[in-house]
Amino acid sequence: MAKLIMNRRGLLKGGVAAGAGLAAPSFFVRPSWAQTENYLNAPTGGTVTLGFNVPQTGPYADEGADELRAYQLAVEHLNGEGDGGMLNTFSSKELQGNGVNGKKVVFVTGDTQTKSDAARASAKRMIEKDGAIMITGGSSSGVAVAVQGLCQEMGVIFMAGLTHSNDTTGKDKKANGFRHFFDAYMSAAALAPVLKEEYGTDRRAYHLTADYTWGWTQEESIAAATEALGWETVAKVRTPLGAADYSQYLTPVINSGADVLVLNHYGRDMVNSLSQAVQFGMKSKQVNGKNFEIIVPLYSELMAQGAGEAVKGILGSANWDWKLDNAGTAAFTKSFGQKYGFPPSQAAQTCYVQALLYADAAQRAGTFNPCGIVEALEGFEFDGLGNGPTLYRAADHQCFKSVLVVRGKENPENQYDLLEIVKVVPAEQVTYSPDNPMFAGGNLGTCNPGA
Amino acid sequence: MRGSSASGRYDGLLFAGFAIATLLAPLLLAPFGAGYPDLLQRFAIYGIFAIGFNILFGLTGYLSFGHAAFLGVGSYAAVWMFKLLSMNVIPAILLAVLAAGLFSLLVGFVSLRRSGIYFSILTLAFAQMSYNLAYSVLTPITNGETGLKVELSDPRIFGGPAGGGLPVPEIFGVDMHTTTDVALFGFNLQLNVGFYVCAAFLIAAFYLSMRIFRSPFGMTLKAIKSNQNRLNYTGINTRPYALTAFVISGMYAGLAGGLLACTDPLAGAERMQWTASGEVVLMTILGGAGTLFGPVLGAIVIKYAENIFSSFNKAEISSFYSFLPDGLRDAMTSMTAAFVGDGWQLTLGVLFMLAVIFLPGGLMEGLRRLAFWRRPGGEPEETAARRPAE
Numbered sequence: 102m103a104k105l106i107m108n109r110r111g112l113l114k115g116g117v118a119a120g121a122g123l124a125a126p127s128f129f130v131r132p133s134w135a136q137t138e139n140y141l142n143a144p145t146g147g148t149v150t151l152g153f154n155v156p157q158t159g160p161y162a163d164e165g166a167d168e169l170r171a172y173q174l175a176v177e178h179l180n181g182e183g184d185g186g187m188l189n190t191f192s193s194k195e196l197q198g199n200g201v202n203g204k205k206v207v208f209v210t211g212d213t214q215t216k217s218d219a220a221r222a223s224a225k226r227m228i229e230k231d232g233a234i235m236i237t238g239g240s241s242s243g244v245a246v247a248v249q250g251l252c253q254e255m256g257v258i259f260m261a262g263l264t265h266s267n268d269t270t271g272k273d274k275k276a277n278g279f280r281h282f283f284d285a286y287m288s289a290a291a292l293a294p295v296l297k298e299e300y301g302t303d304r305r306a307y308h309l310t311a312d313y314t315w316g317w318t319q320e321e322s323i324a325a326a327t328e329a330l331g332w333e334t335v336a337k338v339r340t341p342l343g344a345a346d347y348s349q350y351l352t353p354v355i356n357s358g359a360d361v362l363v364l365n366h367y368g369r370d371m372v373n374s375l376s377q378a379v380q381f382g383m384k385s386k387q388v389n390g391k392n393f394e395i396i397v398p399l400y401s402e403l404m405a406q407g408a409g410e411a412v413k414g415i416l417g418s419a420n421w422d423w424k425l426d427n428a429g430t431a432a433f434t435k436s437f438g439q440k441y442g443f444p445p446s447q448a449a450q451t452c453y454v455q456a457l458l459y460a461d462a463a464q465r466a467g468t469f470n471p472c473g474i475v476e477a478l479e480g481f482e483f484d485g486l487g488n489g490p491t492l493y494r495a496a497d498h499q500c501f502k503s504v505l506v507v508r509g510k511e512n513p514e515n516q517y518d519l520l521e522i523v524k525v526v527p528a529e530q531v532t533y534s535p536d537n538p539m540f541a542g543g544n545l546g547t548c549n550p551g552a
Numbered sequence: 553m554r555g556s557s558a559s560g561r562y563d564g565l566l567f568a569g570f571a572i573a574t575l576l577a578p579l580l581l582a583p584f585g586a587g588y589p590d591l592l593q594r595f596a597i598y599g600i601f602a603i604g605f606n607i608l609f610g611l612t613g614y615l616s617f618g619h620a621a622f623l624g625v626g627s628y629a630a631v632w633m634f635k636l637l638s639m640n641v642i643p644a645i646l647l648a649v650l651a652a653g654l655f656s657l658l659v660g661f662v663s664l665r666r667s668g669i670y671f672s673i674l675t676l677a678f679a680q681m682s683y684n685l686a687y688s689v690l691t692p693i694t695n696g697e698t699g700l701k702v703e704l705s706d707p708r709i710f711g712g713p714a715g716g717g718l719p720v721p722e723i724f725g726v727d728m729h730t731t732t733d734v735a736l737f738g739f740n741l742q743l744n745v746g747f748y749v750c751a752a753f754l755i756a757a758f759y760l761s762m763r764i765f766r767s768p769f770g771m772t773l774k775a776i777k778s779n780q781n782r783l784n785y786t787g788i789n790t791r792p793y794a795l796t797a798f799v800i801s802g803m804y805a806g807l808a809g810g811l812l813a814c815t816d817p818l819a820g821a822e823r824m825q826w827t828a829s830g831e832v833v834l835m836t837i838l839g840g841a842g843t844l845f846g847p848v849l850g851a852i853v854i855k856y857a858e859n860i861f862s863s864f865n866k867a868e869i870s871s872f873y874s875f876l877p878d879g880l881r882d883a884m885t886s887m888t889a890a891f892v893g894d895g896w897q898l899t900l901g902v903l904f905m906l907a908v909i910f911l912p913g914g915l916m917e918g919l920r921r922l923a924f925w926r927r928p929g930g931e932p933e934e935t936a937a938r939r940p941a942e
Binding site: 150155158209210211212216217218219221222223225229231242246247250251253254255273297311312313314341342374398427542544546 | 760
């Protein structure tokens with residue numbers, strides 16, 4: 102009995118020591134709090150802290166891990182380590198690889214868990230405790246909108262990661278928030294001409310849609326674009342987020358007379374719904390005398406890896422692909438591949454670019470003051486970051502650039518070569534006016550420097 | 553049980569200690585890297601949530617797996633108050649508590665017809681139903697996955713939006729965000745209005761819980777836990793007592809939810825997910841169910857793990873082990889990295905397992921044993937026996 106107590110005592114002591122040890126690093130690296138300049142978390146020492154808020158646990162953890170890899174690479178390049186990646190191809194030559202505004206770039210990380218609450222908590226922690234001057238990352242539109250709102254309230258810049266909903270730079274746009282990734286409207290605008298070419302103008306489409314902000318805006322965008330081609334929308338069915346079994350939603354499709362199935366799903370949902378649709382024999386079916394087709398408007402390499410054989414021949418759109426033929430893409434793919442041993446995903450690219458764009462804006466503005474950054478980014482035109490000539494539009498803080506239409510490859514050479522690029526749709530074709538009804542109802546407000 | 557005078561003195565000391573510790577939290581927790589406003593607010597808010605849950609679970613033994621639903625209802629109610637009435641937190645909190653109270657009355661009335669595992673399943677079902685409703689048919693009220701937020705276009709009766717930015721919650725003209733920095737003992741203390749509002753509610757919640765624990769009503773609840781049948785046979789209808797406890801703990805959850813919305817005016821459906829309900833059960837059990845302070849301690853430990861352990865990345869761990877030779881350093885880094893960063897849930901799981909196996913009474917039992925271990929010849933059980941019987 103006495104011996105048992107001894108063990109427990111030892112255990113408790115060990116636990117206390119371990120706890121203190123774990124807490125110690127955060128204690129020693131506490132940032133300086135003095136605020137000499139008139140904005141929140143103005144860096145005073147020799148370093149500037151960026152906050153990388155990505156999903157490390159939960160359904161989008163794969164995307165989050167790839168985003169974090171990209172951010173670490175970006176920090177290395179900004180500080181002049183490694184081969185410099187896209188800094189060499191970037192049209193703006195302000196960044197010299199000696200940090201930003203003479204300060205070394207350091208970073209802190211947080212786990213969004215793909216939940217708005219957790220994402221806001223980790224963002225707040227990075228702002229309040231670690232003194233982060235900017236928050237970036239995320240892999241869901243719900244989280245992006247929530248964190249963007251928080252950054253606007255607190256007065257730091259938010260550089261959105263992977264978020265595809267129209268709302269992020271539409272009705273929920275904020276002065277302190279910027280998005281490089283494309284949106285659902287652009288997907289629809291890019292896909293429509295290809296769909297017309299491949300499948301004709303007389304089609305009957307059936308939508309299965311993830312039941313949240315991103316799903317709704319994508320369904321709305323795709324339905325509008327295909328109806329303009331002359332297609333008929335048979336039904337729009339909402340499916341709960343994270344459903345594992347789609348058979349109850351797929352059975353009615355077969356008897357509906359539809360000959361195209363549009364899957365407005367993402368991540369694991371898309372992997373499940375597409376795999377099950379293929380198992381139902383939909384790819385080899387004939388309806389109304391035509392081949393039955395499936396469309397996945399938002400594609401990603403990670404999803405294609407998950408769905409395996411099922412993606413063959415399926416059309417969709419993407420923001421970027423490592424197989425693109427331009428100098429920026431080649432430079433980024435090379436340095437990412439050298440460091441991690443495999444090509445980057447589009448989530449990695451958008452996050453890397455966002456980090457570089459922020460750093461460049463701070464360098465050009467000569468300050469980390471959010472209002473200075475906003476001014477530097479608004480209406481900024483650049484090239485050499487993998488997407489061709491790009492504009493950060495002032496009216497809604499959305500990037501306008503070319504969009505890729507991609508198709509699942511029939512004979513992939515390796516596990517990273519699952520998508521082939523069908524068409525690179527130029528920016529003019531996917532540009533919309535800021536008062537487009539799908540983006541209406543929002544207001545950027547004014548930039549908030551937080552102090 | 554202690555005699556009334558001894559118990560009164562003990563309670564007075566405990567309460568005074570608790571109140572002082574709460575008010576000094578920015579100083580006490582600064583050395584652990586937890587002295588920043590958002591986390592302090594979370595400690596206080598989840599402390600309230602767990603104290604309320606403990607009134608139900610710790611006293612009556614009814615294990616509810618759906619308490620997050622009341623938290624969510626409280627949050628939604630508070631944000632609606634911000635959108636429609638004013639940015640003052642007081643009406644928001646009042647409506648949050650009221651709404652959660654009414655909802656828990658409904659859920660409790662149905663669920664308490666059963667006990668044990670059936671009760672747990674019923675509450676779980678209600679919470680999951682609320683969660684799914686918030687995501688689907690109730691979207692006009694809850695704004696679905698995006699979450700309910702304060703917008704520029706809200707038709708607020710008192711005080712429109714200030715300038716071009718979003719209005720923030722305030723208490724009689726003072727923004728909840730307001731933070732005063734004070735340098736003390738080499739730490740920069742962030743004294744935040746939002747935290748002190750939460751702290752005031754936490755102290756009040758703790759006091760109320762203490763009074764309930766010591767009251768005849770509390771005794772009846774404990775009797776329900778130890779033997780409900782015997783109470784029934786002696787002619788006492790236990791259901792109104794259990795229902796009262798359920799509604800009180802639901803109102804505590806509503807208060808916590810309202811405060812969450814006050815410190816950060818956004819309410820998301822995931823606040824009602826079953827994992828959130830499970831979290832408060834973990835907090836209570838980890839800290840010590842049925843003890844006064846235990847649930848608060850559990851809430852602090854879990855929120856600390858979630859917010860601080862998850863923030864360590866490999867570079868930080870590596871610099872922490874910088875005194876070791878390279879090979880050993882890498883080994884230690886990769887070993888430690890499994891338990892922090894994205895592995896923080898693993899740490900929490902191990903901690904919870906250890907607590908349940910070695911300290912069935914939770915961390916409070918651990919503290920008690922430590923206290924008695926320092927006194928020669930003192931085993932907790934013996935000391936308990938020496939206390940005067942009630």
